[in-house]
Amino acid sequence: MDDSMTSRGASTEPAPPAIDVLLVEDDEGDVIMVREAFEQRGPATRLHVVNDGIEAVAFLRRAEGYADAPRPDLILLDLNMPRMDGREVLAEVKADPALTAIPVVVLTTSAAQEDILSSYSLYANAYITKPADLDEFLDAVGKVDEFFGTTVTLPN
Template sequence: MSDLEFTKILLVEDNPADIRLFKEAFKESNFQNEFYSVKNSSDANNFLNRQEKYTNVPKPDIILLDINIPPTGGFDVLKKVKTNDHLKLIPVIIISASRNERDMLCAYHYHANAFIVKPSDYNSFIKFFDSLGDFWINWARLPGEMEI
């Protein structure tokens, strides 16, 4: 993916205040992106599999996933992504308020690409998203839609 393309980002987060903060931070970040959000694991699974009301959504390039989402939790979404041949190459970044090592170990056990504790203030969010964009767009290479 070239840095002239838009990066499609899916946020899976149930807290409306955090969703607003993510949206604002993405607007102010220094990389081009298409931002999508869903509020629970059911909608996340439907979005990723393009089912129900999500039949026309794009496949995301990056998933930002909170682990404490209803009804089945973020780890359920992570397991389903990483065991699905059409989704498993999408980087999944766990973004959680949890500092619990068990949560971190579980995330990496299920093949999360990173575990990040949510930034605590708006300026930290902006810095985080600029760093995210710099790393995933300028340094990391993401696979396209081509099948192996």
């Protein structure tokens, strides 16, 4: 059986194209959970991880050791990080004409209205408060992957 076959017969739907996702997250446990959520959905997502906002900006601008970094199709962004927080990253991304079209989903522990409002004011595409429950966390990230990986048309 080749890759186009499923256990129920021939697949009529073409596989969705692989997307590159930049995860900007300083909590290793959350990185592991996001990676697991994407892996559960299959190989159509290539996850790239940086641990703070300064690394995120370097990755996005292909600077400081990231010369070969792909342009991400989606950014998952934590707000509270050392050196440069997510709000500063979001402001830089949305102010840069070369980056502004990249969708940014804020994925953070904060449910504070101030953080939600400031994120949307900085043109975040979505805001998700990280669920404390593992299954709910995996489900939330899976829905983001499904939506941006298969439902929407992303800019090239």
